Amino acid sequence: MKVLAVHPSALMYTKVFLRLEPLGLELVAGAARDAGHDVRIIDLQVETHKDYWKLVHDFQPDAVCFSGSYLANVPEIIDLCRATRLHYPNIFQFIGGHSVSFIARDVLALSEGAVNCILKGEGDASVGTLLKAVEDGTDILEVPGVVTMDGEGPPPTFVKSLDDIRPARDLLRHRNKYFIGTLDPAASIEFARGCPWDCTFCSAWTFYGRSYRTASPQVIADELEEIKEPGIFIVDDVAFVHEEHGMAIANEIKKRGIKKEYYLETRADVLLRNKDVFKVWSEIGLSYIFIGMEAVDEEGLKQFRKRVSLDKNFEALEYARSLGLIVAINIIADPDWDRSRFEAVRQWCLEIPEIVNISVTTPYPGTEIWHREARRLTTRDYRLFDIQHAVLPTKLPLPEFYEELVKTQQVLNTKHMGWQALKDTAGIAGRLLLKGQTNFVKMLWKFNSVFNPKLQLADHMRKARYLMPIQPDVVKSIDRKDLYVHGPGGRKTRALDDKTEKFVDETRMGENV
Numbered sequence: 391m392k393v394l395a396v397h398p399s400a401l402m403y404t405k406v407f408l409r410l411e412p413l414g415l416e417l418v419a420g421a422a423r424d425a426g427h428d429v430r431i432i433d434l435q436v437e438t439h440k441d442y443w444k445l446v447h448d449f450q451p452d453a454v455c456f457s458g459s460y461l462a463n464v465p466e467i468i469d470l471c472r473a474t475r476l477h478y479p480n481i482f483q484f485i486g487g488h489s490v491s492f493i494a495r496d497v498l499a500l501s502e503g504a505v506n507c508i509l510k511g512e513g514d515a516s517v518g519t520l521l522k523a524v525e526d527g528t529d530i531l532e533v534p535g536v537v538t539m540d541g542e543g544p545p546p547t548f549v550k551s552l553d554d555i556r557p558a559r560d561l562l563r564h565r566n567k568y569f570i571g572t573l574d575p576a577a578s579i580e581f582a583r584g585c586p587w588d589c590t591f592c593s594a595w596t597f598y599g600r601s602y603r604t605a606s607p608q609v610i611a612d613e614l615e616e617i618k619e620p621g622i623f624i625v626d627d628v629a630f631v632h633e634e635h636g637m638a639i640a641n642e643i644k645k646r647g648i649k650k651e652y653y654l655e656t657r658a659d660v661l662l663r664n665k666d667v668f669k670v671w672s673e674i675g676l677s678y679i680f681i682g683m684e685a686v687d688e689e690g691l692k693q694f695r696k697r698v699s700l701d702k703n704f705e706a707l708e709y710a711r712s713l714g715l716i717v718a719i720n721i722i723a724d725p726d727w728d729r730s731r732f733e734a735v736r737q738w739c740l741e742i743p744e745i746v747n748i749s750v751t752t753p754y755p756g757t758e759i760w761h762r763e764a765r766r767l768t769t770r771d772y773r774l775f776d777i778q779h780a781v782l783p784t785k786l787p788l789p790e791f792y793e794e795l796v797k798t799q800q801v802l803n804t805k806h807m808g809w810q811a812l813k814d815t816a817g818i819a820g821r822l823l824l825k826g827q828t829n830f831v832k833m834l835w836k837f838n839s840v841f842n843p844k845l846q847l848a849d850h851m852r853k854a855r856y857l858m859p860i861q862p863d864v865v866k867s868i869d870r871k872d873l874y875v876h877g878p879g880g881r882k883t884r885a886l887d888d889k890t891e892k893f894v895d896e897t898r899m900g901e902n903v
Contacts, residue, residue, distance in 0.1 A: 392429075392450065393454075395418060395430070396455065397435060398456065401460060406840050410570065410623060421513075421517050422455075423558055432563070455517070456483070458485040461489045461755070468501050469855075471504040475503070484520065485497060489754070506538070508538075509536060510535040511547070515534070515547050535547070565619065570623050576622060578622070579624060579625065581629070582604045582605070585628055587657075591757055593754055596757065597756060599877050601883035602885055604885045621650070624653070632887070635885070651677050652675050652678070655682065661681070663893060668709075669713060678717075681719050707742070707744060720747045723735075739801040752777045770857040770859075778841075778846070792843035796843045
């Protein structure tokens, strides 16, 4: 079969600070190609709808697969599916990815028959089985993870081993368009999959059933040697949870003499527990580290169920600085913040050297916050669920909330972007421009054209073609097992030694599942 894999357009935040290669879609495309199919990829982050239609016309695919990893992309995906069905009625269309796995029935209903099925869970595990069923004309409801309006197949399954899957990087047509900060261009790679913690605002653990699986250091090093880009973004939800695994990868990189520059995300308590790992990585190319602090007070940390004290967070920042790492942190703005709270956060941001990103509390399907707050939503427009818009009632009038939010985000712009940033990074910018890389330089002046309180407020006024269904009354208690896409498999699904498993349990606040 001829298969076209499609990644939707960029979201608000990614229009400025980063644009990552669609690694998940590349993995699905790789699995489909390994199963014997002729595959193409188009990424609408860097290409246009006109390019999509030209590719469909020229390639004449038998199946089109859309990546539905982000809730805000749902309307665009449905529009494309409906238009494709109209012009090419015989194409089999399906959607996979993180977000749609939690709302499969809702998306199918909105598509009004344009989407043949949703493939829940890890798409690279079952895409080959699905395409074979389509090709052979057998019942797709026998495929793990498939959901149609007529029913649901067996539960989704995991890939047998992360060592056995390879992203189809060669199918991506504009690899120089992907970057994160000064890592321009940058590729993405996966060392581990899943998260053993259980934060209330996150759906990584509910998607993967609190599993945590790793690829072997040798396979990871093989992949790094094949990647041409000098910059590498490690996509793991929490990097180097397992000390031994992180050190083994570093040793393999050193042994082979691989020279790359790395950016990763981790937790403050993981950084402090595995200091030696991060020290070694800082010596082999780790330059940037993102720490999701989420809150700057103990009450906020408790709300997000992060058993990490403020002292530990600040200690982690100090240690990262001592390694010479550039640190970025995320703070989640609560809709209940007033002007004084925004001002206090702004002052705090100005007093520290780290890059600070401010996002907005957003209930996502698959999170505990969703089940608590869904009835309070002030909008059901999928497009606004991008962590940059307020979708819950705000204490301040909404225009004032956005004014304060953008004013606070401007701290980042003032400290790290614009002319001052260009002055501080002139050497880097010059080298990138000489190589024809303009992503980072263009980013420096994009902030005000994207983050604008009037534009954000106007987004609420746009007519929404696709609305989330009205949610049922909030339940007083949540059976957390009902949140999972991949059912919890317990201890055996986590590639952690006993000491690390104990550490995880001591730093989370949920039930043992």
